[in-house]
Amino acid sequence: MKCGTVAVVGRANAGKSTLINVLVGEKISIVSPKPQTTRDNVIGILNRQDYQVVFVDTPGVYASTTLLGSGMEKMGESVAKDVDLVLFVLDIHAGVNEKDLELLNRYIKKGYKIILALTKIDIMPKENIMESLVSFSNYTVEEIVPISARKGKNVKELINCILKNLPQGEKIYSDDVISDKSEKFMVGEIMREKILLKYDKEIPHGIAVVVNEFTQRETGVYYINLDIVCEKANHKAIIIGKGGKKLKEVVSFARADMEKFLGTRVFLETFVKVKEDWRNSKNLLTEFGYKKNI
Ligand SMILES: Nc1nc2c(ncn2[C@@H]2O[C@H](COP(=O)(O)OP(=O)(O)OP(=O)(O)O)[C@@H](O)[C@H]2O)c(=O)[nH]1
Ligand SMILES: [Mg+2]
Numbered sequence: 001m002k003c004g005t006v007a008v009v010g011r012a013n014a015g016k017s018t019l020i021n022v023l024v025g026e027k028i029s030i031v032s033p034k035p036q037t038t039r040d041n042v043i044g045i046l047n048r049q050d051y052q053v054v055f056v057d058t059p060g061v062y063a064s065t066t067l068l069g070s071g072m073e074k075m076g077e078s079v080a081k082d083v084d085l086v087l088f089v090l091d092i093h094a095g096v097n098e099k100d101l102e103l104l105n106r107y108i109k110k111g112y113k114i115i116l117a118l119t120k121i122d123i124m125p126k127e128n129i130m131e132s133l134v135s136f137s138n139y140t141v142e143e144i145v146p147i148s149a150r151k152g153k154n155v156k157e158l159i160n161c162i163l164k165n166l167p168q169g170e171k172i173y174s175d176d177v178i179s180d181k182s183e184k185f186m187v188g189e190i191m192r193e194k195i196l197l198k199y200d201k202e203i204p205h206g207i208a209v210v211v212n213e214f215t216q217r218e219t220g221v222y223y224i225n226l227d228i229v230c231e232k233a234n235h236k237a238i239i240i241g242k243g244g245k246k247l248k249e250v251v252s253f254a255r256a257d258m259e260k261f262l263g264t265r266v267f268l269e270t271f272v273k274v275k276e277d278w279r280n281s282k283n284l285l286t287e288f289g290y291k292k293n294i
Contacts, residue, residue, distance in 0.1 A: 002051040004084035004166035009076035012060030019149040030193035043180035052171040066279035093120035114141040122148035184214040194254040206231040208288040
């Protein structure tokens with residue numbers, strides 16, 4: 001049976017996490033229009049009777065000046081060394097960008113087996129799709145697949161191309177596992193996702209979410225207590241908003257999604273804390289679970 005591991009790599013905001021969620025059919029990784037949404041490698045497993053594909057989502061490459069950001073940049077390339085196949089996701093809707101080519105060439109030079117997914121074709125003129133495909137024809141990749149993760153276009157074709165390029169073997173994970181991350185991790189990520197969606201400028205990037213308590217009471221209700229950590233005192237005021245209105249709105253948005261994810265009611269308590277410049281502090285990065293970034 002076909003079984004193997006696939007690193008999903010590319011530039012920030014390309015659509016890697018959206019694609020993994022569609023491929024696996026579950027919310028594995030959070031998604032937002034802001035670059036560097038994904039901060040950690042997240043495993044999503046596509047399980048079928050006759051095959052298993054283990055996808056590893058990676059943080060996208062983006063010019064970043066913090067210790068957190070520079071660590072994230074290296075994660076894709078370090079995962080690529082240990083997998084059977086690299087799925088390079090490239091946002092093609094606005095044409096080919098030099099930086100995409102530079103990164104793709106870096107992977108090609110390493111000699112990895114690569115499938116190139118040209119994504120977001122739902123928001124580009126049809127006649128440009130063919131042109132884009134042709135422009136990659138002399139790149140050394142196994143396959144080039146134009147897709148739309150948002151509309152599910154060509155996703156089946158992409159899975160077939162992936163399977164064609166995976167080895168025969170035994171399943172790595174048991175059938176009931178779909179991710180390597182805990183529910184507690186996902187709950188923190190859901191909070192971060194809503195902050196990414198609801199705040200602008202530098203605020204979302206300077207946020208860490210620390211889940212202090214995640215317990216299910218006898219009634220079935222989850223009790224979740226978390227800290228929203230920001231890096232400046234004036235950010236805290238913006239996050240909370242006038243009379244606490246903005247925070248209340250974001251927390252209730254997050255709670256609704258946590259309830260959907262956990263399939264039961266959630267009691268959510270949040271505190272906003274300030275930790276100056278935490279993205280450049282080795283100790284705080286470790287404390288907040290970003291050990292791999294140092
Ligand atoms: N129109 C369209 N938008 C998409 C598609 N796939 C992803 N997006 C959007 O692109 C944005 C970025 O998506 P993500 O999946 O978070 O991108 P990513 O590559 O994981 O980004 P990082 O984690 O920051 O590296 C989001 O607003 C998505 O909704 C697609 O197929 N079509
Ligand atoms: Mg992502």
